[in-house]
Amino acid sequence: MTAYAKREPLLVRAGARFDCVGDGLCCSDIHAVGALSDEDCQMLEMISNDAIDRHEGEDAAVLMMRSDTGRCVFWSEQGCAIHTQVGPDLKPTPCIQFPYALTATPLGGRISTQHRCTCRTLGSLPPVRAEEAKACLVDSNGELKPEHAVFDEVSWSQHESLSFTDYAAREAGLIGALLEGSNLMAALDAQPFPTLRGMSWSDVADEMHDFHGPTRAAYAARWFGDAIAFLVDRRERTEHGRPWADSFERAGERVVDPVSPNKVFGDWIADEIWSMRWTRFGSLARARSELATRLAIARRIAGWLDISTLKQDNISAAEAVMIVDVIGTTDPWEKVQEAIPEP
Ligand code: SF4
Numbered sequence: 325m326t327a328y329a330k331r332e333p334l335l336v337r338a339g340a341r342f343d344c345v346g347d348g349l350c351c352s353d354i355h356a357v358g359a360l361s362d363e364d365c366q367m368l369e370m371i372s373n374d375a376i377d378r379h380e381g382e383d384a385a386v387l388m389m390r391s392d393t394g395r396c397v398f399w400s401e402q403g404c405a406i407h408t409q410v411g412p413d414l415k416p417t418p419c420i421q422f423p424y425a426l427t428a429t430p431l432g433g434r435i436s437t438q439h440r441c442t443c444r445t446l447g448s449l450p451p452v453r454a455e456e457a458k459a460c461l462v463d464s465n466g467e468l469k470p471e472h473a474v475f476d477e478v479s480w481s482q483h484e485s486l487s488f489t490d491y492a493a494r495e496a497g498l499i500g501a502l503l504e505g506s507n508l509m510a511a512l513d514a515q516p517f518p519t520l521r522g523m524s525w526s527d528v529a530d531e532m533h534d535f536h537g538p539t540r541a542a543y544a545a546r547w548f549g550d551a552i553a554f555l556v557d558r559r560e561r562t563e564h565g566r567p568w569a570d571s572f573e574r575a576g577e578r579v580v581d582p583v584s585p586n587k588v589f590g591d592w593i594a595d596e597i598w599s600m601r602w603t604r605f606g607s608l609a610r611a612r613s614e615l616a617t618r619l620a621i622a623r624r625i626a627g628w629l630d631i632s633t634l635k636q637d638n639i640s641a642a643e644a645v646m647i648v649d650v651i652g653t654t655d656p657w658e659k660v661q662e663a664i665p666e667p
Pocket residue numbers: 350351352357387396397398399400403404405406407415416419
């Protein structure tokens with residue numbers, strides 16, 4: 325029997341927490357803010373002639389970022405001009421949705437959250453609530469729009485497929501071990517830096533170093549490249565400027581009860597698995613290799629950040645997650661994902 329992917333009931337991952345306190349990270353070049361819908365574009369064109377960016381060779385329109393600040397043209401220290409002057413409901417759809425994402429599954433819509441956001445990774449936060457997330461995830465017709473769908477056969481490994489119900493039961497144990505956070509590599513049961521098809525890790529490091537310029541995303545790519553080059557080739561580190569130092573220093577003031585770096589990393593990996601976006605590339609076993617690699621990179625970056633106190637350990641881990649989450653969405657990393665073999 326074929327089980328269809330359903331959008332509801334909405335399902336929240338145990339332990340997921342989020343509260344927007346307006347740190348403004350999502351309004352910077354942590355991602356191209358898009359794709360904008362036709363309605364978004366019509367509304368933005370009424371407000372400004374310079375709000376939309378269309379990247380050469382790509383269909384999707386995205387929000388214009390200022391080249392001097394790396395922030396959205398509508399952002400200022402006072403917040404989002406559309407939010408304050410036009411109304412929060414009229415912000416572009418990707419702004420309303422961030423950091424939520426929705427995956428349709430045979431048991432319902434899984435709400436996941438992205439971790440390139442200090443309002444997701446730092447401080448004491450309330451649990452994610454399905455109704456609040458739903459208000460952000462519906463389109464102008466009130467319909468939930470999943471970004472991804474999973475059907476009844478899930479590949480646990482190259483040699484083992486499970487029904488979705490069996491997968492979810494087994495996945496619960498894995499997510500529990502990740503949230504417990506005592507030994508993340510053992511929970512993942514995977515080796516970082518698997519041999520890639522058609523490219524080497526040194527090539528990947530070089531490609532990341534090729535991101536030039538003063539944007540935060542370029543800084544992040546160089547940190548990421550440095551960590552790979554150090555871990556694989558023992559090459560010296562080249563990047564020292566912290567791309568989102570201002571936001572993390574501000575957000576760090578909210579941290580009164582610091583958690584261990586493993587809690588920050590485990591929470592991030594749990595959401596990556598829960599989102600099931602990895603099914604685009606192959607089995608969960610393959611995804612574990614990819615996540616073990618980004619975990620090793622995140623740990624190296626966190627180690628290069630200040631590690632003098634428990635509180636700073638917590639902030640450094642969140643800042644490292646920010647970098648590996650941003651790079652995890654880029655085209656070069658997508659190519660790496662395609663080059664990771666099934667174990
Ligand atoms: S439109 Fe507003 S919420 Fe969206 S990225 Fe720009 S400043 Fe941020």
